[in-house]
Amino acid sequence: MRIVVQQAPFDLGAEANAFAAGRRDMGAVVTFTGIVRDLASADLDAMEIEHYPGMTEAALTEIATEARDRWSLGDVLVIHRFGRLCPGDLIMMVATAAPHRRDAFEAAEFLMDYLKSRAPFWKKEHSGGASGWVAAKDEDEDALTRW
Secondary structure, X not given: OEEEEEOOOOOHHHHHHHHHOOOOOOOEEEEEEEEOOOOOOOOOOEEEEEEOOOHHHHXXXXXXXXXXXXXXXXXEEEEEEOEXXXXXXXXXXXXXXXXXXXXXXXHHHHHHHXXXXXXXXXXXEEEOXXXXXXXXXXXXXXXXXXX
């Protein structure tokens, strides 16, 4: 299991290839990558992500351990960036490896739902000279209830 919280960009291809390399005991690897998006109506200049070092890694490790145990995963990778990110930048990556695809997919979805609604990151959007904190969305909280 690898949990990374970093400011620097990451290489999606290199991370995915390294995660999948040599997997003779796993039948499935699922990856998901989040990208900072600019909704046409928002005209987003940048998104700033803040976190508390130590607390964030501990929380992500706890949820990744839960996913690993719940779905009998062989491995888990979570990478999440912080700092100032622009539309099109990679913001995060989740990868799961399991003997069977259903476990890999479900665990990845579980991790994504957690990251979207409960992970200790705070996001501020900068758009057209104005800034504002991003509020939690009901649909993100609702998605977490299925687990």
